Amino acid sequence: MAEKWVLMVTAQTPTNIAVIKYWGKRDENLILPINDSISVTLDPQHLCTTTSVAVSPAFTHDRMWLNGKEISLSGGRYQNCLRELRARASDVEDEEKGIKIAKKDWEKLHVHIASYNNFPTAAGLASSAAGFACLVFSLAKLMNVKEDHSKLSAIARQGSGSACRSLYGGFVKWIMGKEENGSDSIAVQLADEKHWGDLVIIIAVVSSRQKETSSTSGMRETVETSMLIEHRAKEVVPRRIIQMEEAIKDHDFPSFSRLACSDSNQFHAVCLDTSPPIFYMNDTSHRIISCIEKWNRFEGTPQVAYTFDAGPNAVLIAHNRNAAKLLLQRLLFYFPPQSDTDLSSYVIGDKSILEDAGVHNMKDIEALAAPPEVKDNTPAQKYKGDVSYFICTRPGKGPVLLNDETKELLNAETGLPN
Ligand SMILES: Nc1ncnc2c1ncn2[C@@H]1O[C@H](COP(=O)(O)OP(=O)(O)OP(=O)(O)O)[C@@H](O)[C@H]1O
Numbered sequence: 001m002a003e004k005w006v007l008m009v010t011a012q013t014p015t016n017i018a019v020i021k022y023w024g025k026r027d028e029n030l031i032l033p034i035n036d037s038i039s040v041t042l043d044p045q046h047l048c049t050t051t052s053v054a055v056s057p058a059f060t061h062d063r064m065w066l067n068g069k070e071i072s073l074s075g076g077r078y079q080n081c082l083r084e085l086r087a088r089a090s091d092v093e094d095e096e097k098g099i100k101i102a103k104k105d106w107e108k109l110h111v112h113i114a115s116y117n118n119f120p121t122a123a124g125l126a127s128s129a130a131g132f133a134c135l136v137f138s139l140a141k142l143m144n145v146k147e148d149h150s151k152l153s154a155i156a157r158q159g160s161g162s163a164c165r166s167l168y169g170g171f172v173k174w175i176m177g178k179e180e181n182g183s184d185s186i187a188v189q190l191a192d193e194k195h196w197g198d199l200v201i202i203i204a205v206v207s208s209r210q211k212e213t214s215s216t217s218g219m220r221e222t223v224e225t226s227m228l229i230e231h232r233a234k235e236v237v238p239r240r241i242i243q244m245e246e247a248i249k250d251h252d253f254p255s256f257s258r259l260a261c262s263d264s265n266q267f268h269a270v271c272l273d274t275s276p277p278i279f280y281m282n283d284t285s286h287r288i289i290s291c292i293e294k295w296n297r298f299e300g301t302p303q304v305a306y307t308f309d310a311g312p313n314a315v316l317i318a319h320n321r322n323a324a325k326l327l328l329q330r331l332l333f334y335f336p337p338q339s340d341t342d343l344s345s346y347v348i349g350d351k352s353i354l355e356d357a358g359v360h361n362m363k364d365i366e367a368l369a370a371p372p373e374v375k376d377n378t379p380a381q382k383y384k385g386d387v388s389y390f391i392c393t394r395p396g397k398g399p400v401l402l403n404d405e406t407k408e409l410l411n412a413e414t415g416l417p418n
């Protein structure tokens with residue numbers, strides 16, 4: 001194998017937001033959780049990771065570049081994923097390029113990985129979920145790993161727990177499993193993205209700075225010190241999982257919303273019950289919760305569900321386009337952009353919701369009326385600049401291979417970043 005060929009695969013993988021949260025591990029190395037969790041996959045058009053992986057006899061060691069910067073692959077999580085994939089690699093033949101890789105060659109061959117997140121990394125927008133899912137999916141294709149998505153999810157899980165749910169589109173359950181080796185701790189699809197196509201998701205990016213306590217250390221401290229976590233994992237979540245599956249199957253938005261909001265609040269309550277306490281939400285997060293709670297109560301039936309991961313950003317799930325329009329009007333009313341902000345960078349993603357809301361420029365935002373649920377009270381206060389930007393999106397599809405050469409992140413001849 002003295003030739004200098006480069007074989008490359010590029011894939012795109014979505015991120016996901018948990019509506020029944022994973023928080024706490026029973027095995028730190030294999031990443032085995034203490035409860036099942038359920039998530040919604042977000043449309044990769046708006047939030048996704050793109051990863052190119054390449055193999056060449058010319059590569060001297062495994063290397064990775066994340067968002068253009070070289071990072072070390074020596075960490076246990078990357079090593080575990082690479083080892084599991086190499087062990088399952090098969091023969092690969094590319095007749096056109098005259099490349100033949102035998103199964104046993106994969107132990108000696110090295111890979112180059114380049115990945116790009118089209119959203120802030122490590123800011124509570126689940127970059128590790130999309131990132132590890134994409135790494136595993138693309139390497140599995142390159143190495144001709146002949147296993148289904150559920151088996152691949154058990155490998156992605158070893159990169160980051162929530163990553164196993166990004167192997168599927170739509171609505172996904174991560175089954176915690178019972179086996180000590182983690183073989184039954186896998187993700188399964190509950191319903192695809194078309195099943196509940198009415199849902200609209202608006203993310204309020206409250207802060208895109210890197211957070212103080214990572215999910216990994218946060219959940220470790222919770223398991224070690226919180227008395228509430230055991231009750232949550234053993235009593236509360238198992239019941240909620242059954243109810244959430246039903247709500248999704250039946251398109252029952254009121255139940256979906258109540259369960260998602262309660263579960264997010266309970267996750268943040270166990271963070272507060274951790275010693276020392278962990279605060280992921282901030283004042284802006286709390287104001288968003290109040291706004292939604294007030295509106296939902298005023299309407300008599302939930303219009304929007306909220307959920308917050310390990311950070312202050314709000315993920316708001318509206319039951320249809322009309323609710324999303326009314327939601328965006330409320331959000332822009334309470335959280336108008338700074339005067340020097342450009343509207344097109346303040347609301348990104350699916351801008352058609354902005355059209356529905358009748359907001360075309362900054363003047364339209366200033367002209368928004370206070371929502372009816374606050375009218376009788378003192379004039380509603382506004383919090384200009386407290387939200388960095390909004391992303392409008394929807395439930396989306398799972399990983400896909402990209403055959404477009406212009407999307408490749410590695411050079412087809414050198415295997416180095418483009
Ligand atoms: N595209 C990627 N490919 C591979 N690994 C990635 C990628 N993006 C992020 N990661 C890994 O995930 C880490 C960030 O994970 P972290 O859990 O801190 O943040 P997050 O996933 O953005 O937030 P959260 O999981 O709490 O929602 C990065 O330091 C990196 O190791």
Ligand SMILES: C[C@@](O)(CCOP(=O)(O)OP(=O)(O)O)CC(=O)O
Pocket residue numbers: 017018020021022023031037128159160161162163215216217308309310
């Ligand atoms: C709050 C959460 O987003 C926690 C995600 O934790 P991670 O999957 O990032 O943690 P590790 O398994 O240690 O990598 C809830 C969820 O996604 O279910």
